[in-house]
Amino acid sequence: MRVVITGASGFLGALLAGSLLRARVLAGVPITRLVLADRVPWPGSQGGTDPLVEVVHGDLTDRVDEVFAAPVDVLFHLAAAVSAECEAERGTGAGRLDSPLPVNLPALTVSIAEVLATLRQIAGDAVADLVTIARDPVVEAMVGSWPADFDNRRAAALGLRPDPGFETVVQDYLSGPGVEPPGQSAPI
Numbered sequence: 001m002r003v004v005i006t007g008a009s010g011f012l013g014a015l016l017a018g019s020l021l022r023a024r025v026l027a028g029v030p031i032t033r034l035v036l037a038d039r040v041p042w043p044g045s046q047g048g049t050d051p052l053v054e055v056v057h058g059d060l061t062d063r064v065d066e067v068f069a070a071p072v073d074v075l076f077h078l079a080a081a082v083s084a085e086c087e088a089e090r091g092t093g094a095g096r097l098d099s100p101l102p103v104n105l106p107a108l109t110v111s112i113a114e115v116l117a118t119l120r121q122i123a124g125d126a127v128a129d130l131v132t133i134a135r136d137p138v139v140e141a142m143v144g145s146w147p148a149d150f151d152n153r154r155a156a157a158l159g160l161r162p163d164p165g166f167e168t169v170v171q172d173y174l175s176g177p178g179v180e181p182p183g184q185s186a187p188i
């Protein structure tokens with residue numbers, strides 16, 4: 001079988017490549033070709049290439065034809081830009097994430113009173129009356145440090161939209177798999 005590992009010089013890819021080269025089989029089927037694709041030279045190639053190995057060196061987007069030049073039986077796709085590299089790539093203007101700043105996802109700011117009102121509206125008085133209010137200075141200090149206002153312009157430019165209101169957040173949850181609708185829900 002022809003096995004491809006993209007990101008083969010990375011942390012996981014190199015471990016996987018080493019393991020497959022030692023085993024020479026995958027799921028009991030002999031490996032006839034192990035394609036190791038990465039833009040970083042494969043570390044193993046310095047000590048003489050194993051006859052099983054075909055190194056595809058370069059950016060995957062340029063070398064993809066080489067990877068798929070012959071049928072691929074198993075593909076391990078591990079090529080990825082991780083952590084700091086992602087931010088560096090964003091800094092080069094790749095796509096529309098054109099600066100290293102994080103993207104604030106669209107969010108809602110709701111008060112506890114609004115949350116409780118929504119609970120009463122959807123689940124009814126019997127459920128809402130179970131809630132007791134008790135101030136906790138530790139939680140208050142923590143939650144009070146969270147920003148209540150967000151600049152979501154970058155997210156909006158990417159087409160991401162916030163929920164229209166807290167009620168829709170609850171309704172989305174209730175319509176999810178395995179969630180029983182509240183017995184006393186009031187029409188909304």
Ligand SMILES: NC(=O)c1ccc[n+]([C@@H]2O[C@H](COP(=O)([O-])OP(=O)(O)OC[C@H]3O[C@@H](n4cnc5c(N)ncnc54)[C@H](O)[C@@H]3O)[C@@H](O)[C@H]2O)c1
Pocket residue numbers: 006007008009010011012013037038039040058059060061078079080081082
């Ligand atoms: N390391 C972990 O513990 C871990 C855990 C869970 C998931 N993952 C995921 O597994 C994947 C691999 O992780 P890793 O730790 O091996 O990362 P890594 O950064 O060590 O390896 C990624 C490799 O991909 C290569 N690469 C990236 N873009 C490329 C491109 N365009 N063309 C060719 N090569 C390219 C890089 O050169 C690098 O060698 C990632 O998606 C990561 O999120 C990793």
